[in-house]
Amino acid sequence: MQNNKKIWMVKTSKIHGTGVFATQNIAKGTRIIEYIGQKVTKKEGDKRSERRIKKYLNSKETGSVYIFELNSRYDIDGSYSYNKARFINHSCNPNCEVDIIKGKIWISSIKKIKIGEEFTYDYGYEFDKEDFTDHICECGSKKCIGYIISQDDWGKYKNWKKKIKLLEKKSI
Template sequence: MSNEYCEVRSSSIHGRGVFATRDIPASIRIVEYLGERVSKEEGAARGERQLERARESDEPAVLIIDLSDEWDLDGRVPNNLAAILNHSCDPNCTMWNEENRIWIYSARDIERGEELTFDYGFDIADYKDYPCRCGAKKCIGYMVSREYWPALWVQIAIDRAKKEKG
């Protein structure tokens, strides 16, 4: 799978990843995140099922994207290049909603050969189920969105204290 900017290759972060096949300047619309538009209710139900499957296998986790107050997007569709991007604690791409279509943009200048990554936006619920192997210098060790890092530090400290107490 590929487009004019990138292609799928095996990744050291996790399974397969998407890599730049040319230099990409910042703020370029690289690829659309494709999917099936579903109701919020259907999106929540599918999200639960995807989470169960992800726990049992090595499949990519939940591919339900929040589209609007009314709609979710289920990214589990064929040839969804954007769904193969890995999460990183120091991502070079960002996800952007433009009139209910989701795009992956370059967040900075990207060199040919770099793996493309974005912040999956996960909160700290079940954080231990999602270890992060992004390799960034400031990797926090779990696939948790940067906006939740302060909460995560507190949670890790609480969990560690619980463990020491036995």
């Protein structure tokens, strides 16, 4: 059982920028924080993502795109200061997962989490050989694969790497 105290806090992360951390020990299966924001159509969500990516590419400013897929029709634009869940980083060995429950996006623990630990989840990025190197992973876990790639696609990535190595050997 959790008490009513806020079980998370936002602070600087060793993984990247700002992160979200546990303020108490947390049991597996706990709803930590809801990812809140403006509900927009996929079309609008894609438009906003593209606009923000372009903005960061064209300036020295660094930033993140906080568009979260709710379902096949809608996204949540979580780029508002009240949405602290937007700061949760990715890990190759995450302690949380995303649960969509009755149209709400919840970040829930998938293991016991100790006070002070950073909350992370698998961003679920598909492996795409054209641009996976754009997302270097700094999660620091022992099993880090080096890039932000969904664990579901690690097999695809490893096979692709094997093929490349074989091609490189042949061309020597």
